[in-house]
Amino acid sequence: MYGVSVTRKYKVLFLCRENSARSIIAEALLRELAGHRFDAFSAGPEPAARVHPFAVAQLRPGISDLGVLSPKSWLEFTGEWAPRMDLVIALDESVDARHAPAFPGEPPSCVWSFADPLAGHMAEPERARLFDKVFWQIVRQVSAFIELPQYATPASTTASAAVVSAAIASPHRATTCDA
Template identity: 85%
Template sequence: MTRKYKVLFLCRENSARSIIAEALLRELAGHRFEAFSAGPEPAARVHPIAVAQLRPGISDLGALSPKSWLEFTGEWAPRMDLVIALDESVAGHHAPLFPGEPSLCHWTFADPLADEMPEPERVRLFEKVFWQIVRQISTFIELPQYAAMREGVVSVESPACVGDAV
């Protein structure tokens, strides 16, 4: 059996961007990656507009739920290979230490929940961010260090990040 890279996406409330990234990585390359998401202040539920963006192409929406990043810090937690912060407030020095000393990356996306805005604008921003995350995930899974994984061989190099998102 081939080892899968474990990737944790972080966002403050873990209800939109990190959930979208987790779902997309699982759907597009779940045979090579185990995807997780969490945040320091998890929301009560996945944001309905995030669910609406994912609904057409994601097979297991029921597996998605906001989680505290503390669930990934204990000795019993899965050992991540890579942690990707999608929010300035959780990047670098703000994030807790995760077991196994995973690489830490930061991808920058607008927060579709940041400000009060009319619902039509929020929906458009969600759609824009969704497609930015699709492009970023697609680029990430094609990085050379993961090419061997497509052929059933695991690279021993540490995971790398794609540059910051636009």
């Protein structure tokens, strides 16, 4: 007998202070590379007015829907109505679990630390090079994350927390998350 497999996607929230560059890039890449298995979101405590133009420039060549990207407050993900995340990934330590608000369901969290391409004073060509470097670091991290065997099969509602926890606890990667 043929049937339709009913599965749900893993929900991943990327956090960054202004939610205008690193977290937006991570959200867009996860959605583009594995949107059939993941729902990706991004937010921050001090959202910028718009996505940074250098982030848009990095994403434009390969991301099909840039229109859905916008800086958001992480408070949009804290209420009863908010989607329940399976994993929260901070892209710098200033927004890690010690600093972030409580999210519904208390999802596991981890840190993927990348340099802030918006920090400090630098000339535009230097900033563009830093954006390029950080972009490719995030590409590698997201690619490794979606290739983890734990995410090869869709999550069941009862097993997803255990699978995500196992992914975080694995010690063979340099980051606090297993990717």
